[in-house]
Amino acid sequence: MxxxxxxxxxxxxxxxxxxxxxxxxxxxxxxxxxxxxxxxxxxxxxxxxxxxxxxxxxxxxxxxxxxxxxxxxxxxxxxxxxxxxxxxxxxxxDPNGSNTTAAAAVRKITGAIDVRGRKAVVFAGTGPVGMRVCTLLAKEGAEVHLTSRKMERAEATCELIKSRFGLEVTPHQVADDEAARAVLEGAEILMTTGAPGVMLVKEEIWKANPTLKVMADVNAVPPTGIEGIKPHWDGKEKEGKVIFGALGIGGLKMKIHRGCVARLFEANDLVLDVEEIYEIAKGYQ
Amino acid sequence: MxxxxxxxxxxxxxxxxxxxxxxxxxxxxxxxxxxxxxxxxxxxxxxxxxxxxxxxxxxxxxxxxxxxxxxxxxxxxxxxxxxxxxxxxxxxxDPNGSNTTAAAAVRKITGAIDVRGRKAVVFAGTGPVGMRVCTLLAKEGAEVHLTSRKMERAEATCELIKSRFGLEVTPHQVADDEAARAVLEGAEILMTTGAPGVMLVKEEIWKANPTLKVMADVNAVPPTGIEGIKPHWDGKEKEGKVIFGALGIGGLKMKIHRGCVARLFEANDLVLDVEEIYEIAKGYQ
Amino acid sequence: MxxxxxxxxxxxxxxxxxxxxxxxxxxxxxxxxxxxxxxxxxxxxxxxxxxxxxxxxxxxxxxxxxxxxxxxxxxxxxxxxxxxxxxxxxxxxDPNGSNTTAAAAVRKITGAIDVRGRKAVVFAGTGPVGMRVCTLLAKEGAEVHLTSRKMERAEATCELIKSRFGLEVTPHQVADDEAARAVLEGAEILMTTGAPGVMLVKEEIWKANPTLKVMADVNAVPPTGIEGIKPHWDGKEKEGKVIFGALGIGGLKMKIHRGCVARLFEANDLVLDVEEIYEIAKGYQ
Structure with a gap:
């Protein structure tokens, strides 16, 4: 059959x-x-x-x-x-690849650092991928902060995560370099999930940050969300940070996507949404 | 190929x-x-x-x-x-499954009783399935009666059957219990082919009818067209009647549907409409 | 895969x-x-x-x-x-089959005659198939003439062929039998690529032409573009001419079409447009 x-x-x-x-x-x-x-x-x-x-x-x-x-x-x-x-x-x-992309990004991050108790900042985290990345990082025990240019949007997304998954994420308004620098103080993880073509964190900011250990971005088309990185970087070390670009994440996303579709045919009662897809993603790296 | x-x-x-x-x-x-x-x-x-x-x-x-x-x-x-x-x-x-459903229903009925010369009443028989059930029962030699709430619609359907297949079906206006009881007098076969959610024959009516031997209905969603029966009944005997519900008929319909599609590829000149589908249906039960 | x-x-x-x-x-x-x-x-x-x-x-x-x-x-x-x-x-x-049809027609013609230096006239050659037939015949070295009922359209198509492929084709206005007879003087090849249902060259004209050796038409539905021929002719000799009808060409077109699609999967960088399709067509007859 x-x-x-x-x-x-x-x-x-x-x-x-x-x-x-x-x-x-x-x-x-x-x-x-x-x-x-x-x-x-x-x-x-x-x-x-x-x-x-x-x-x-x-x-x-x-x-x-x-x-x-x-x-x-x-x-x-x-x-x-x-x-x-x-x-x-x-x-x-997996509308717009949101679940598999978020799962792949968080798998990359957790493969590079133990996120439990660490401060993670997700820039422009109000979109589908950002909201899912925040959720998965929070589930993994990170202390998650979400930024948006508008405080209301940041708050609304955090409330949605709270009501849907019971997880705490802290909203921040970040509309300029000063705010970006401030929110990254003490952070070990930086992820950008903004719209294509929008640079969110300047090179001078992340390079000057002494605590940042892992950075990831999902923009394949220049400019990248984090200035000065390349989409194909897949765990490249630079300035003491481990960095993942969109294509580096994309390769894993594809494996996760295929793995989840294959899994569908093992039973007739599976519901694979963000959390279940992330569980399956743990089998891939 | x-x-x-x-x-x-x-x-x-x-x-x-x-x-x-x-x-x-x-x-x-x-x-x-x-x-x-x-x-x-x-x-x-x-x-x-x-x-x-x-x-x-x-x-x-x-x-x-x-x-x-x-x-x-x-x-x-x-x-x-x-x-x-x-x-x-x-x-x-097989638009809306009309041909395969009618073929399956009539196969169920003819498997339970020799319909030749017997009185069969098809309630709400003016729709696609009802019209086809009447046609197939008449072809099998039953004395077929078709009901509708409006006499003009019943007559129009009977005329269509006459002109298209050369078969006689008797139209009846049945809009209340009294008329339902009357049209079922002497009937051995009762079939309901009404719209979903419309109950056409009350339990007290069919139970009180001494001549009815076989009953069938095509509504899978409650209420059934015949009150007091279950969609999954597939030849269940109750009160001396053999009864077929929509799911009982549906299982056979599926086999017929698959069988007809498979048959299409045995030659390049087959035309499978209601009569041909019914012929193929005779290979299934 | x-x-x-x-x-x-x-x-x-x-x-x-x-x-x-x-x-x-x-x-x-x-x-x-x-x-x-x-x-x-x-x-x-x-x-x-x-x-x-x-x-x-x-x-x-x-x-x-x-x-x-x-x-x-x-x-x-x-x-x-x-x-x-x-x-x-x-x-x-291959929009509207234009490339594979033109390739098949020209393959038929070149299989019947060495076209180099010979005069070829393409009637109603301003459409997609006609323009492609002119191009391929010119590439093969024929002296190609293109007709249209309106001179501006004939000229525009010839200019398009010149600019896109660097090939010379001569435009002609042909709106009546006299002009048709005149343009065919000295021609050895006649092809009609008009709209379905339009007869372009009368039987008396081509039969009276002493130089014509090969004729082809792409209209499968009567009337054919060349009067007095049959769509299924596939190299039939009549009055000293070798003639190809639409179905004769169509059989080869189908082989070329299939061959080109199969070829697509041999590399990831092929671009099969009219010239490349014609090259592949040389493997079929």
Whole structure:
């Protein structure tokens, strides 16, 4: 029986990246659906739930992608609401690669330093990847600080993390170099998760910081979020810091992504969201 | 050479159910097209007709689905009009599962009773499944009665069956319990094919009827069309009647659906509509 | 690792023909995208470029189809602009079958006659296939003449061929039988590439021409572009001329199409446009 993956994507065209990655994870055929609205989800999921039965159900699974992360999150809820009892299939949510990217970044950081009790600062942490990185670092026991140019946005994200995961993250407004320098005082971990093309931490700032030990950034396209680093750096040591660029993280992200998709077909009741994906990520480095 | 199935679906998103079922029937790859308008059909069919030749043509086939049954019926006509001579591929029409569901229901009924000359009443028989159930029961020699809340709709459906299949079905207006009780007098077979969520025959009515021997319903979601039965009943005997619920019928429907799709690839000139699907259904129980 | 082909098509529904042909060329799975706008291309190509790396990149390729040839040409440019350095995949452009059809037609002609220095007239040569046939014949050393009902259109196409390929083609206005007869004086090769349903050269004209040796037409649906010939003729000799109809050419076109798609997966840096497709076509007859 073929392993079939139902790819649900809210973008006009379903992600080519997610589709190819699924094939490389061992899926026999991907059923790609683009332009999926929230109200379309139920019927599509019924088609996945009701076609195969019993032991065979685990050969069908659902992947939720799309560049719009809040919509992807809402789609996951709708998928879970559509299942009833044991009549369900496994599902993985990774809209815009947010979960696998965050898991890979935190795996890189925890592979370089024991984060427990250490101060970690996530710059521009209000987006999907940043919020997930904060969550995973906090779960690992780090003392996590999140920055945004606007205090309200930083606070809102911290409250969301608190309500959803029960974890404490401290919000900071950082809109200039002085504030950046201040928030990094005593920090051992620096991560930037800003929009493409925005440089968040100047080279002179991180070089002058004596406590920083590990730095990571997710921008593949110049300028990088941390000035003076290269996207392909994958644990490069410079000025006493271990540094990970977007491509260094990206290689691991890809392995995690494939590993999670493969895992979907081992049972019919898995729900792979940020925490579960991070658990699976621990098998990769 | 791969077995390829062209799935034509008038819904925004092509049916996941039909697609997975096709893979389970042995199709190598499904070419799923959603949002197919009648005027799109010709070009899509040309692509299926003209790519492979001779003996190879039978490795391509067409499946017409979609929740809108009249559109699916019009699409089948358009597909057949597009073929010319031996340059054609096999095609199966099963919009909204109407043909396979009707075939499965009638197979269940005929497996439980010899319907020849027996009175059968199909409640709310004006929809796609009901109209097909009436047709197949009449073909099997039953004396078929069709009910609707409105006499004009009942008559129109009976006339359609007459003109399309040359079979006699008697229309009845049934809008209350009294009429339901009356139309069931002397009936041995009761089938309900109403909209989801509409209860059509009260428990007290069918229990009090001494002649009824077989009952079937196609509503999987409560309330069932026949009060007091369960969707998973698959030939359960109660009060002297043999009863089939929607899931009992559904299991057989799935086998028939898969069997028909597999059959498509045995020749390049099959046209599987309600009658042909019912013939194939005789190989399953 | 599966051979995956990303099919980009500007039509509402991606071509069934192109998809089936890809499977028959050995592609494991086709990722079919319809309704692709020029601005969608970059993201789709990123998905194809960034999922697999190094040696594996050659297992992903891109096919550009669609009935709108100028859009397909613009899409090819956009695809090439999206690649950077060695991070790329092979790509084939064949919008509306224009490249493979032209290559097949010219292969048929050059198989029947040594075209070097011979006068060739391409009627209604301003469309995508005609423009490509003129180009390939000129590259093979023929003295090529292109006709149109309007001189400006003929001239514009010749200028396009000059600027894009550096080849000389002579424009002619041909709007009546007298002009048709005149332009064919001394010609040995006649090809018609007009719109379906338009007869361009009367039987009495080509039969009365003593120099014509080879004739070809691409209209499968009557009337043919050259009066009195049959679409299935594949080198038939009549009145001293060797004649190719649309289906005769079409069989070779299909082989070339499949051969080119198969070739895509031999390296990750191929760009198959009209000239490269014609080179590959030389391996088929």
């Amino acid at each position: 073929k392993k079939l993956l139902l790819q649900l994507d809210s973008d006009k065209h379903p992600s080519v990246f997610d589709c190819i990655t699924a094939y490389d994870a061992g899926v026999d055929d991907v059923l790609s659906y683009g332009g999926v609205a929230l109200e379309d989800v139920r019927n599509l999921v019924y088609g996945a739930m009701f076609t195969r039965g019993g032991e065979d159900l685990k050969n069908t699974a659902i992947f939720i992608g799309g560049s719009d992360v809040p919509t992807g999150e809402a789609m996951l809820k709708e998928v879970l609401n559509t299942f009833f009892g044991p009549v369900r299939v496994s599902v993985m949510a | 791969k077995k390829l199935l062209l799935q034509l679906d008038s819904d925004k998103h092509p049916s996941v159910f039909d697609c997975i079922t096709a893979y389970d029937a042995g199709v190598d790859d499904v070419l799923s097209y959603g949002g197919v308008a009648l005027e799109d059909v010709r070009n899509l069919v040309y692509g299926a007709m003209f790519t492979r030749g001779g003996e190879d043509l039978k490795n391509t086939a067409i499946f017409i689905g979609g929740s809108d049954v009249p559109t699916g019926e019009a699409m089948l006509k358009e597909v057949l009009n597009t073929f010319f001579g031996p340059v054609r591929v096999s095609v199966m029409a | 599966k051979k995956l082909l990303l099919q980009l098509d500007s039509d509402k529904h991606p071509s069934v023909f192109d998809c089936i042909t890809a499977y028959d060329a050995g592609v494991d799975d086709v990722l079919s995208y319809g309704g692709v706008a020029l601005e969608d291309v970059r993201n789709l190509v990123y998905g194809a470029m960034f999922t697999r790396g190094g040696e594996d990149l050659k297992n992903t390729a891109i096919f550009i189809g669609g009935s709108d040839v100028p859009t397909g040409e613009a899409m090819l440019k956009e695809v090439l602009n999206t690649f950077f350095g060695p991070v790329r995949v092979s790509v084939m452009a």
